[in-house]
Amino acid sequence: MEVCVDCVESAVNAGKGGASRIExxxxxxxxxxxxxxGLLRRVKSxxxxxxxxMIRPRRGDFCYSNDEVEVLYExxxxxKDNSADGFVFGSLTPEGAIDRAICEKxxxxxxxxxxxFHRAFDLACDPIQSLDTIIEIGFHRLLTSGQAKSAESGAMxxxxxxxxxxxxxSIMPGAGITAENLEKILILTCAREFHASARKAVQSKMIHVNETCKMGGKCDEYExxxxxxxxxxxxxxTAQSVWNSHN
Amino acid sequence: MEVCVDCVESAVNAGKGGASRIExxxxxxxxxxxxxxGLLRRVKSxxxxxxxxMIRPRRGDFCYSNDEVEVLYExxxxxKDNSADGFVFGSLTPEGAIDRAICEKxxxxxxxxxxxFHRAFDLACDPIQSLDTIIEIGFHRLLTSGQAKSAESGAMxxxxxxxxxxxxxSIMPGAGITAENLEKILILTCAREFHASARKAVQSKMIHVNETCKMGGKCDEYExxxxxxxxxxxxxxTAQSVWNSHN
Structure with missing residues (x-):
């Protein structure tokens, strides 16, 4: 099980829970x-x-300008110099092909x-051809929801x-995988690893609250x-039990 | 005018438009x-x-764990070693006071x-006392929406x-400032600088589109x-003309 995290506490909890890898x-x-x-160093410690x-310079699509590619390289x-154990990225051409030059570099x-290669794959045009390209380039793994809105709907x-x-x-299903649908997804796909955030809402430690203010657009600062x-x-x-009974 | 940006193109456009500073x-x-x-280096070039x-390790509140504080320090x-010209941060205690120890460090x-000191101020409990503390600690500037949902509603x-x-x-109004409400906000507040993103929706360069997939929760990958x-x-x-006529 790979757990995607975006804060120190989630990373620590993933380790405690028995995850095999953190994204x-x-x-x-x-x-x-x-x-x-700074976050990588703390998590590694x-x-x-x-x-x-993850190597992704901004939200949105995976079609990067030359300046953005320089940011990726840097x-x-x-x-890598700060003890990353691997990387997760993906890049597409405007036509929806895997961007070979950027990925190879x-x-x-x-x-x-x-x-x-991450879920940029799910926005690519030809999944069969794209997978061949990803293998040729030398990726070790593909994270995908099967070009659908969740790994459950893309299972086929x-x-x-x-x-x-x-x-x-290795093909690793990810997107919308929960404790509830995991068994079904693993049986349908025959995947030997999977990716999830396994998150729960946790209340903020703030005692004083100002609910009229928002920092971003839709986010709740107190959750x-x-x-x-x-x-x-x-x-x-769950995964272990599915894999044991299908071996 | 300070422009907050989260990608290379926005930074370049802020410079072209005549902004005085980038956040x-x-x-x-x-x-x-x-x-x-990587992003800082490219933008500086x-x-x-x-x-x-900006120094903020995750979404949500501004009450940080010891591990998160280590991430901030790092x-x-x-x-700083990579040519930042200044920093923007803020930290609160659970009771809503300015966290003096973290800020001083x-x-x-x-x-x-x-x-x-950024909009964490807008979630603090006592704006008058908080401003005194921020001045004492040695901040050069406060970014605030006046503890309201936008600088317009917090103008008083x-x-x-x-x-x-x-x-x-320097007190710098920010949050929801647009070309339309800027004049009003500057007249009401008598501010001598302000903060905005001045963003517009731009269509993705992707020709191939898969609308069924989303990477995050609510975001549109193609805009x-x-x-x-x-x-x-x-x-x-607009700002120059307001400031000229009120000098």
């Missing part, structure tokens, strides 16, 4: 952006499992660390991709979404 | 988080105006660069704070909010 991001509300070096780092170098900067395509990959690359140790444990156990 | 963030959708060193950097050091790490408190500060610190050169120009001219 470290900033701003999960946007689907994850590049975290800071607190958890023992591998920490894979950040991957710095985060990022893979070479990350080398020898393993890289995951995920199964097809796992068959196509035939062990050359945090934090990875829940018990939910991670439950999901790890 | 560099990640994820403005959350009210701004700490940006990466492209714009000539000062770049003040990031401020790294961003961050100010000393940032020294001699100027620091802005902002005016009062400007009178109280009496030039010892970006980017600072608009013309809006910045208009706001700078």
């Amino acid at each position: 470290l991001c900033s701003a999960l509300s946007e689907g994850g952006l590049t975290p800071t070096v 607190l958890v023992k499992i591998p920490v894979f780092v 950040d991957i170098r710095l985060l 990022l893979i070479s900067l990350a080398s020898p660390l393993p890289c995951t 395509l995920i199964k097809k991709l796992i068959d196509q990959a035939n062990g050359k690359i 945090l979404l934090v990875t829940d140790v018990y939910t991670v444990k439950t999901m790890v156990e | 560099l963030c990640s994820a403005l959708s959350e009210g701004g988080l700490t940006p990466t060193v 492209l714009v000539k105006i000062p770049v003040f950097v 990031d401020i050091r790294l961003l 961050l100010i000393s790490l940032a020294s001699p660069l100027p620091c802005t 408190l902002i005016k009062k704070l400007i009178d109280q500060a009496n030039g010892k610190i 970006l909010l980017v600072t608009d050169v013309y809006t910045v120009k208009t706001m700078v001219e």
Whole structure:
């Protein structure tokens, strides 16, 4: 189980719950952006499992300007120098093909660390061709919801991709996976790993509250979404039991 | 005019429009988080105006754990080493007082660069006492919406704070300031600087579109909010004309 987190507490809880890997991001509300070096260093000092780092410079699509590509290069170098265990990124051309040039350069900067192609795949035009390209480029793993709004609704395509990959690359379902639908998704897809945030709303420690103010558009300043140790444990156990009975 | 930005293009456009300063963030959708060193380096190579950097480790409140405070310290050091021109942060105790210990440490790490106390102030319990504390600690500037949902609705408190500060610190109105309400806010508050994002929706360059997938919760992957050169120009001219006629 890979747990995506965007704060120190979530990372610590993922470790406590028995996750195998962390995907470290900033701003999960946007689907994850590049975290800071400060966050990576602190998380690495607190958890023992591998920490894979998201490389995404802003919200929105995965079609990057030359200046944005320079930001990606710079950040991957710095985060590698600060003990990242792997990276997670993806880039598309306007036509929806995998952007080979950008991905190859990022893979070479990350080398020898393993890289995951992320859900930019779910906005690509031809999943079969795109998976071939991702394998050719040298990614170790693909995170996907099967081009659907959740891994549950995309389960059939995920199964097809796992068959196509035939062990050359790991296909990891992600998006909307919960303790409730995990068993179904693992049985439908035959996936051997999966990705979830396993978060629960936690009330702020603030005693004084000003509800009229908002920092961002729609967010609630007094509620945090934090990875829940018990939910991670439950999901790890569910997965283990599915995998044991299908071996 | 200070323009808050969360991508390279917005920073460049703020400079072109004649802004005096950039507040560099990640994820403005959350009210701004700490940006990466990669983004700071690229923006500094492209714009000539000062770049003040947001130091905020996650969304939500401004009551930080010890681990989060370590992240703040680490990031401020790294961003200072990478040519930040100033910093923007704020921290509160659960009771809604300014967290003096954290702020003093961050100010000393940032020294001699100027620091802005940001809209955490708007969630503090006693604005008059809080402003006194912020001045004592040594901040150069306060960014506030007058504890209201926008600088327009908080204009009366902002005016009062400007009178109280009496030039010892700059009070900068921010939140919901547009080309339409700027003149009114400047006249009501007598502020000599202000803060806005001046953004406009820009369509993605993607030709291939998959509308069924979303990366984050509510965000549209095919629309970006980017600072608009013309809006910045208009706001700078409006402010100049208000300030000229009230001097």
